Amino acid sequence: MSCCTPTNPSGASGLSGRVARLRADYLASKPNISASRVLADWETFRELAPHVDLFLYDIKHMDDEAHRRLTGAGSRRILDNLRVLFRMGKKVLIRMPLLPGLNDDPAGLEAAFAMLREEAAQGADIAGAELLP
Numbered sequence: 001m002s003c004c005t006p007t008n009p010s011g012a013s014g015l016s017g018r019v020a021r022l023r024a025d026y027l028a029s030k031p032n033i034s035a036s037r038v039l040a041d042w043e044t045f046r047e048l049a050p051h052v053d054l055f056l057y058d059i060k061h062m063d064d065e066a067h068r069r070l071t072g073a074g075s076r077r078i079l080d081n082l083r084v085l086f087r088m089g090k091k092v093l094i095r096m097p098l099l100p101g102l103n104d105d106p107a108g109l110e111a112a113f114a115m116l117r118e119e120a121a122q123g124a125d126i127a128g129a130e131l132l133p
Contacts, residue, residue, distance in 0.1 A: 045081055054127060055092045057082055061103045062111040070102055079115075086124035093127040 059078070061067040067075035085092055096112060098104045113129075120126055 041077075042081060042084065045085065049085065049088055049090055053091065055085055055090055056095060057085075057092045058095045058097060059112055060097060060099075062108055062115065066103070066108070070099070083119070086119050086122070086126075089125060091125045091127050094129040095132055096129065097132040 059075075059082075060070055061075055062079070064074040064076050067073070067078075082092065094112075094116060096109075116124075116126060116129060
């Protein structure tokens with residue numbers, strides 16, 4: 001995704017990863033922003049969160065070690081950031097890309113849904129949860 005490309009006719013913009021971090025000044029001037037790429041340090045989230053209307057949040061695996069095998073990085077920071085965004089009252093759309101034989105086991109999916117149900121019960125603003133092929 002390229003920096004600051006309008007994603008719909010309303011003028012909403014999408015930013016991801018390091019581009020979002022480098023363009024925090026741009027974020028402050030835009031009314032409708034979505035952000036993805038959630039393996040960022042909390043400092044990045046703290047700076048960007050006030051300017052983001054919707055976080056697109058990928059969960060690839062709940063288990064830290066299994067996530068590390070899949071992606072090269074653990075899931076702990078990703079899940080911690082997600083919980084903090086929920087506590088801040090931020091709207092989050094959960095996306096779960098399913099990779100057959102790697103992260104589509106029933107126990108792993110149930111763990112993700114259980115965490116989301118628990119967060120929703122505590123008032124998390126979950127815009128939805130999408131299973132992606």
